[in-house]
Amino acid sequence: xxxxxxxxxxxxxxxxxxxxxxxxxxxxxxxxxxxxxxxxxxxxxxxxxxxxxxxxxxxxxxxxxxxxxxxxxxxxxxxxxxxxxxxxxxxxxxxxxxxxxxxxxxxxxxxxxxxxxxxxxxxxxxxxxxxxxxxxxxxxxxxxxxxxxxxxxxxxxxxxxxxxxxxxxxxxxxxxxxxxxxxxxxxxxxxxxxxxxxxxxxxxxxxxxxxxxxxxxxxxxxxxxxxxxxxxxxxxxxxxxxxxxxxxxxxxxxxxxxxxxxxxxxxxxxxxxxxxxxxxxxxxxxxxxxxxxxxxxxxxxxxxxxxxxxxxxxxxxxxxxxxxxxxxxxxxxxxxxxxxxxxxxxxxxxxxxxxxxxxxxxxxxxxxxxxxxxxxxxxxxxxxxxxxxxxxxxxxxxxxxxxxxxxxxxxxxxxxxxxxxxxxxxxxxx
Amino acid sequence: xxxxxxxxxxxxxxxxxxxxxxxxxxxxxxxxxxxxxxxxxxxxxxxxxxxxxxxxxxxxxxxxxxxxxxxxxxxxxxxxxxxxxxxxxxxxxxxxxxxxxxxxxxxxxxxxxxxxxxxxxxxxxxxxxxxxxxxxxxxxxxxxxxxxxxxxxxxxxxxxxxxxxxxxxxxxxxxxxxxxxxxxxxxxxxxxxxxxxxxxxxxxxxxxxxxxxxxxxxxxxxxxxxxxxxxxxxxxxxxxxxxxxxxxxxxxxxxxxxxxxxxxxxxxxxxxxxxxxxxxxxxxxxxxxxxxxxxxxxxxxxxxxxxxxxxxxxxxxxxxxxxxxxxxxxxxxxxxxxxxxxxxxxxxxxxxxxxxxxxxxxxxxxxxxxxxxxxxxxxxxxxxxxxxxxxxxxxxxxxxxxxxxxxxxxxxxxxxxxxxxxxxxxxxxx
Numbered sequence: 022x023x024x025x026x027x028x029x030x031x032x033x034x035x036x037x038x039x040x041x042x043x044x045x046x047x048x049x050x051x052x053x054x055x056x057x058x059x060x061x062x063x064x065x066x067x068x069x070x071x072x073x074x075x076x077x078x079x080x081x082x083x084x085x086x087x088x089x090x091x092x093x094x095x096x097x098x099x100x101x102x103x104x105x106x107x108x109x110x111x112x113x114x115x116x117x118x119x120x121x122x123x124x125x126x127x128x129x130x131x132x133x134x135x136x137x138x139x140x141x142x143x144x145x146x147x148x149x150x151x152x153x154x155x156x157x158x159x160x161x162x163x164x165x166x167x168x169x170x171x172x173x174x175x176x177x178x179x180x181x182x183x184x185x186x187x188x189x190x191x192x193x194x195x196x197x198x199x200x201x202x203x204x205x206x207x208x209x210x211x212x213x214x215x216x217x218x219x220x221x222x223x224x225x226x227x228x229x230x231x232x233x234x235x236x237x238x239x240x241x242x243x244x245x246x247x248x249x250x251x252x253x254x255x256x257x258x259x260x261x262x263x264x265x266x267x268x269x270x271x272x273x274x275x276x277x278x279x280x281x282x283x284x285x286x287x288x289x290x291x292x293x294x295x296x297x298x299x300x301x302x303x304x305x306x307x308x309x310x311x312x313x314x315x316x317x318x319x320x321x322x323x324x325x326x327x328x329x330x331x332x333x334x335x336x337x338x339x340x341x342x343x344x345x346x347x348x349x350x351x352x353x354x355x356x357x358x359x360x361x362x363x364x365x366x367x368x369x370x371x372x373x374x375x376x377x378x379x380x381x382x383x384x385x386x387x388x389x390x391x392x393x394x395x396x397x398x399x400x401x402x403x404x405x406x407x408x409x410x411x412x413x414x415x416x417x418x419x420x421x422x423x424x425x426x427x428x429x430x431x432x433x434x435x436x437x438x439x440x441x442x443x444x445x446x447x448x449x450x451x
Numbered sequence: 452x453x454x455x456x457x458x459x460x461x462x463x464x465x466x467x468x469x470x471x472x473x474x475x476x477x478x479x480x481x482x483x484x485x486x487x488x489x490x491x492x493x494x495x496x497x498x499x500x501x502x503x504x505x506x507x508x509x510x511x512x513x514x515x516x517x518x519x520x521x522x523x524x525x526x527x528x529x530x531x532x533x534x535x536x537x538x539x540x541x542x543x544x545x546x547x548x549x550x551x552x553x554x555x556x557x558x559x560x561x562x563x564x565x566x567x568x569x570x571x572x573x574x575x576x577x578x579x580x581x582x583x584x585x586x587x588x589x590x591x592x593x594x595x596x597x598x599x600x601x602x603x604x605x606x607x608x609x610x611x612x613x614x615x616x617x618x619x620x621x622x623x624x625x626x627x628x629x630x631x632x633x634x635x636x637x638x639x640x641x642x643x644x645x646x647x648x649x650x651x652x653x654x655x656x657x658x659x660x661x662x663x664x665x666x667x668x669x670x671x672x673x674x675x676x677x678x679x680x681x682x683x684x685x686x687x688x689x690x691x692x693x694x695x696x697x698x699x700x701x702x703x704x705x706x707x708x709x710x711x712x713x714x715x716x717x718x719x720x721x722x723x724x725x726x727x728x729x730x731x732x733x734x735x736x737x738x739x740x741x742x743x744x745x746x747x748x749x750x751x752x753x754x755x756x757x758x759x760x761x762x763x764x765x766x767x768x769x770x771x772x773x774x775x776x777x778x779x780x781x782x783x784x785x786x787x788x789x790x791x792x793x794x795x796x797x798x799x800x801x802x803x804x805x806x807x808x809x810x811x812x813x814x815x816x817x818x819x820x821x822x823x824x825x826x827x828x829x830x831x832x833x834x835x836x837x838x839x840x841x842x843x844x845x846x847x848x849x850x851x852x853x854x855x856x857x858x859x860x861x862x863x864x865x866x867x868x869x870x871x872x873x874x875x876x877x878x879x880x881x
Contacts, residue, residue, distance in 0.1 A: 056782070157743035313756075320747065324744075
């Protein structure tokens, strides 16, 4: 058994509490597998009562981060505060003081990952962040190591449990978005302010982290087009099922040549795809590589227990390295030739649903606009609504078309006086 | 860029050829990601024509393994000969001469893994074997590292592509086992002598490797109960579907307390499970851990390209370590308290199909035997066959029962003169 390793834990909230508990309850297996004892030396947490709730020694708590950053005995800072600030500054200061860092902070890693990795390299330490994406599902290590020989061509990810839970309830029970959101909030799967999840921001952070590693290029949140799920209605689910699709919030990153496209939006996924069968709060990430073909990683994407699994594996990895006297095991090698394609340049298939005047010649006007914009149609469903409303509903599935062309066509269709409403436009994969 | 690393490749067959090709074609990405150039220094292969087929310099070929083992310039032996001998001896000699080893050899690792890891540790080198299970799907690293903080409670694996392809054809098309096997052979998914796959031996090897890592205990092929798929008929598929199941060849390892059970056999899997949806030659491994919950890894389980992905990631990992001057990153810490449960002690649910005389009181005789053996029934289907045959078919699904009790009941039922044939007994999970 080698020299012990001391942890400075930042944050004793839900995740921090879970990690502290697991470290205490599983100290045997962790010490054996890591090859040395791991001790919590100090915990940054203002709320003193958290010590009792979690069951840690209250004297470990401090409200001054310097008690961790300046302590020469602390080998590893485990940052579980969440949010961009003050987490970012504390991580930076820790690195500069020669501490290794483990973090579950997707926002910090999405916005500042490459800079932090480079700062860590300069200071002879490492920053590990397996817990920042997909809870306990191994998703960072595969990109860094297991799939490193591959040229990755695509990532398709269901990477936000809240939205997947809501979409699953809507698909199964035909309930509205707002009803499904309330269910999710009641069960603790959605926060009181659910915007980060619902609008796809959380998925954007996670996709930025994965895409940066997979494509060896800096992808930040600002590079990723995103659309949330609140416009999806039970009607869209009915048409999707009629057409053989499920609707999922997909985070997509694709490479073609030296450019990548990165986007998060509701997506029609063919129902025979494994991704279409990922239900509830579960996450799944499908990766396509030139050697490995298609691989998929599936599991619980959040929660204190699953997240602890990843945080602890990162801590154990650092312990092994500290005892071997090794500093950094992985450097980000960026490929300067890669660029990010603007969303207007992407090409995909579309599902389009609109309300139109129920009279002759309407479909002809709409399809003419699509044709003029070089968008070809793969199928059309037209259904009369209540006779009194004198409107009909048209659903169109297109063949692959340019996003810019579709946006232009949407504008032109919106100006037709026979079009009452363009109800939804959803991109289609597969 | 650090000092280069020299490979001694053993075997230029399908897999070896794939690895050699990938090493040459992708030398840029591999060198960048590994941090140093990787060169093939020598190749053990008798068939000189393979050099032309693969496109490597024929002067690299040798038919004397000593040209690799005794060459002080060779840093890593990549063993892709397959089979137990001479691979085992060559690996051992290489380790003793201070070479790191990468192998895709499931038979060697299943039968001798712990000994080889210990020999490697004693000699200050490592043996990596990611490619021995599941092609390019990361399955070894997750047990060694990513999930290392977990107490693993179960592994359920579809880990043989040949049998999964055959079972998928049988399920979808209602064809017989032999017809599906011929299809598989025609497509190159099954070998001319398919016994290793069909009888579950290949899956036994892979399960032994995973269970040894997951449960920190030595599990060898001889410890694993196995049954092949050749007794499954299209009738079983029809009943399975009627009852809401798919039939898969599952490799199962479960822990309860300090004992584990390990077995490979055809299994009824509820059709809503993700594992039931893994079709064709694809593999999937579901792992359950106390922290991580349920995770699943899915992908192509075989083939030169997918296997190369794993072999190359192991080579790259060794390169990083050689350049850091680090020897071993992972040791097998065995838990001496763990034992392996005999199959007679397991408890599971069963599907039982039999032909019986079509006359009154038969079902009573059968169910009495089950009841006397404390096996309770969850459902029964009885169907008359052709009136002329005067036989009926009975299908029984049981609640969880002891394997020993079921075997005793099977013996007793077999002796009933009303029982024409016990057609099949298949274990049920979920």
